[in-house]
Amino acid sequence: MWRWGPRHFPRETPRGCRRLASYPCSWGAPDPIHATLRRSDRYLQPSINISMRQTGGADFGVLVPVNIVRSMLLLGIAVAVAAIWIGALQPATGVVLVAREGSVVALIDGKALGPVALEQGGRSIPILPIDIEKDSDTFATHATLNHFYQRQTMLSAMSRAPGANLVVAGKKHPVQARRGILGNPFGFWLILIPGVLGIAVTAVVLAADPKNLANRLVALTGLMFPFVVAGSAIAITRDLAIDGELYRWLMFMHEISAVLFALIMAALFCVYPREIIPAKTVAIVTGLGVLFALTIAIGRVFEWVVPGGHGMAGTLVSLREISGGSQIEVTAVFVALCAALARQFQVTRGDPVARAALTWFGLSVVVGAGGFIILLTLPNLVGMRSVVDGSVGFPLLLLIYAGLTFGLLRYRLFEAKTWSFRVLYAVSATAALWLIDAALIYGFGLDQGPALGLSLILIGLVYQPVRAKLSTLFMRRTGLRKNEMFAAVMKVAFAAPAARSEQWRALLHRLFEPLEITPGDPATVGATIGEDGVALLVADPAGGTALRLAYPGQGSRLFTPDDRHIVQEISVLCRQAADALQSYERGAADERRRMAQDLHDDIGARLLSGILVAQGPVKSLLQDALRDIRTLVTGLIGETAPLSRVMADIRVETASRLEAVGMELDWPITVEAGAHSMPYHHSKAITSAIREAVSNTLRHAQARQMTIRISIEGDAGVVEIADDGRGIAPDKDRGNGLNGIASRLDGIGGSFRIDRPDVGTRLTLRWPLVARRQTPQTEMVSYGR
Template identity: 35%
Template sequence: MRFSADGAAVSVQAVPNGPAARAVEAPTPLQAVRLANGEVLKLEPGDLVEEPDTLASYADMRRFFARQIVLASALRKGPVELVLGAPGAEGRNVQVTAQPRRPLGDLPAAFWVQLAVGAVSFLIGAWVLRARPDALAPRLFALASFGILGFTFPAALYSTRELALDGPLFAAASAANHFGALLFGATMTALLLVYPRRLVPGRWFAAPLVIFGLWWVADTLRLPGGPAWGANLPTLIEMIAILVCAGVQYWRAGEDPAARTILRWFGLAIAVGAGGFVFPVVTPHMRGERGVVSQGYGFLSFLIIHLGIAIGVARYRLFELDRWAFRILFYMIGAGLLLALDALLISAVSLARVPAFGLSLALIAVLYLPLRDHAARWVLGRREIDRARLAKDAIAIALSPGPEAFEANWRNLLDEVFEPLEIVPAAPSTPTGVAHEGRALVVPALGGAPALRLEHPRRGRRLFNSGDGRLADEICAMLANAIDGRRAYERGVAEERRRIARDMHDNIGVQLMSALHTEELLRKDRLVRDALADLRDIINAVGAEAALPDLLADLRLEFAELLAARGIAFDWRVLEPDHIQLAAPGVQTLRAILREAVSNAFRHGEPSRIAVQIVTNAAGLLVEVSDDGRGFELVEVAGGNGLSNMRQRMAALGGRLTILPSERGVRVQAQFPLAGPRP
């Protein structure tokens, strides 16, 4: 059966599928209970009160427990009759028999909620104590967890009873509930006397435990003026003491950002949790009204308080607490504004509930939620970050002239962005990211600069958080990309220098040597002009395609004059179609290969004859230069530039270079495609 009180009347309804389901299907007024001896006991709304501490006096409590004894005893002895019907009307009787045990499925949700709050709070206390077993604060917190267990389990027993609970058991459970509640408040006060800073010397932190322990004894002996003085007043004093201690702790924290973060989180947890219990549960009772929600559900607010304080005591992700606190408070204020605006539109403008709620939600979304970023900058000290400027600064640092300037500029940027009190080198093995509970931020070694540890951001006014860690990673990525870009640029410059040196070695030298040995002034002048034109092309990295027959004719004349001046016989044989057009890379490569091979032959081999043969085939163009000189071993010239340059040119075009030295002469073969360089 389910009993409920509505004003001065008591109603009853059978549980679906229960023994009396057909007899009492809907909520029906209950006039009285006729006991087995014929006595009629008229039920009162006070018989169904959840918490006896809300009664006006100890006399009312004694009368309440006495009626509970009578009802519980009658239900145990045998069947009773429920007299149903409106007051003053003729009632009908329904006989019911109390079961020796209440089925688990019949227990209301409030019962399980209270058990869950107690059990979870106890486990949270055990987790905190396990994390820091040697510190006083976790021990006090674990004792507070036991206090929650002490008031939720007894309350679950008597606050969800069907009609009556044996009086002595009820009184003992109520006393245990009161003990657990006072233990929780006293322990939390003691906790704030020693954490995060110690406010009292020696063992004076235990004073709240002694004071409120004696108060509980006095209330159990019914010495104060009534439940308001024995149960409600000490709870109020504990709440005030907690708030005062938190305020003193915040003042004593000074410029310690970790302590202030913990206390702000404590304050938010206490405000949210206490507000969630006081306003819907305690305040209506003080006005003589029913609570907005059942006390069992109101206990969920203690779980909020406990979890919040547990995070602070365990120092779990301490650097995130300010951000979490801001988000919770921001959205709680938003929810409060939503409800207030909804009530205002319903009462003042007479809008229906659904349109009023929809309009309120739209106004909050448009007017309040956009303020989040501005509020975060004001509350958390968050600054707007100019990513474009950071990228420019990273590039400037990457281009710093030397390692000392690089490290100095890198430190300056970190100091400008995070404003740490100190920047010191970090050990190479130190993990990067937020460290030391938000007091430090470690950035990796970059560009020759060591790993750095930034300590106490914003000149010590707050802690580093995960957002700072992500920003540091982003800046480091920008700088790493800029360093990679600088190194790529330097590699490009070095490669361009090697190209210019290679082209000058392979082309310009041979051309100038030909001009030097040419006796005709016009020919000499043309060779010098060609050398200058090639020099401009080499410097500007440009070139033009050419018809293969024309190119070979110029090279044949150049080599013939050069070798004739040295008295070396020259054979030239070309087998190629007349219509071949060679691309610019091929033109440069053919010139360089022929010039370098012919130059090497007459400078190192002392030949009497040099032969050049050029043939087109399926693989492209085959160039062969041979001589009858003294030959050489590859190891003798392995360190020179000529052979290395020829190999690089062949590799760039996707061709191959073969050098076949012997005791008498050398043959150089170069095979490359006519289509140009490979992709």
């Protein structure tokens, strides 16, 4: 006997669930079934042993996973073979019998013929509607069920005897004593095969980790499943009759295994993926439920031979009649299962991986088991005939193990929300169609053909608009609208190179709202979903550091393939925008080079000719204009100018201006200027700032001497300009000239400071040296008189 206890739930953080200050998650038992994927290859390795711990005397010994799979498959196959063999031994008439208006007719060549009787040895027994009833649970009283058993025994014995014939409208149809294996109808296989598939899936789950309680409970449901379907496959698909004693035992096996299946499934959701009820409590309640179900099932054994109310056996029969049998038990357990499932959805709010697996598994259980109960169980409880038989209802239970395969093996868990809504929509549409069809047939008396057509019309007119509205409401994605996303992508593409990666990071945060954004694997290409949807690895389209995004939607969901596609699309859009920007810049650069060539060749040549013939102030002005043209040409073609040349040009200009007014210039600075270059916008800002400072001195300072110092301090260039004039009053605001200097320096990331010494004024200009030559060469340049 397996022991249930806390030791099956070591307290550790579940995969995909972390203690996050901004989004706390639920702590509790680990998700043992999620380990299936990581260990799912064990059953393929016969050499791997899993040693089970001692649990208070309950020793599982050493279990080899491949033996677990083999043993459970052999059990399922054995049950299936037994069912096939028993089915093959049953008689067959080869005629389809249906109940019509209180009598039985045979459908032959598209015609309904009757009456129908079974004849053998000169004895003829008419076939009644009770004889072809597929589900004995539809009988309301003990007496009716006994009558059904007796007639089944009698008809089965006559069908097996030599010379048995089914007489339809006076015409005899020989009855085969055995229908054979190939004579088992399609519905028989449709009911039986899911039992073998179910036990195979659960065998793999148990083999992956036999120590985990959740895996064991799943395996127990798989062990019950073949017994649930085997008896029903024989009884429901019988041709006319099987022995009443065999029928009774088949239904006993079906009933007790079905209740056990439901109880174990409900117990599973009490401990998976979180332990919402203590394991010992679940064990006790499940055990009491098994005892009660066994007591009720024993009532079926005695209900043929013992009348209700006589002795202990009769009391069990009476208890079964009062309780309603297994149908009410299974329905009640299903309600408890749904309550446990709802609670699990609450406690897994902080673990998106567990929530996704629970969505797959829970949805499959609700749809599979719920569909079975709605189609087969509830109609019997309310006294209505079911619109389908077990050949349709029992395969629905296979959906449970299909969901188990998706959920426990974590196949596309990140699409759980999308697929869950699609499945619910499909199931809801089918259920609505059946309900409307049944209401039109039984409530309004319409024939099946018109009722089906009208049902389809109503579904199209009412359900589809409702479905579209619900889809918009529940599957609406939070994030950016298309115009906002386009604007954000353009902002990334057109950002400065230094800020482009930061803009990309901000865009991803706006799109997915992850709790974590950390550097990712440098080898990341495009976008890749990792850690079962918890993380998304994204390459930077600008060539920066790859990023790892974790816990999207503030930790409330997983990444989906749609998220990956969005990232891939915006990455392509960013690259296309960047390529377009580069193409534009190349075109603009070509145009600037053409304009620069024209300035150099035409205007520059004309100014040079004028300088050669000009005299005095005109020649000086032409020389200044030629220097400006040379600066503009340098800026237009995007070249960097050596710091030494920029300082030399402005020094010559400054010296000429001061000499014209009789003012002295002291510029004795020696700087390692050859190792530094200046882009055009830097050189233009610095020369304009020095020029404006000189102009201010000439207009306002009334100075006799100006001193200029050039120096390199780390990665910054520094210019100090001082005069011996009357200075600037402390209470005087800056004029346009000084504000212009400050604005120019701010545009290149520099700074501007005014000092007021005892005599005159001192201005300090500082700017970053952003460009360097590949092969620095120290060139000592002296500026001075």
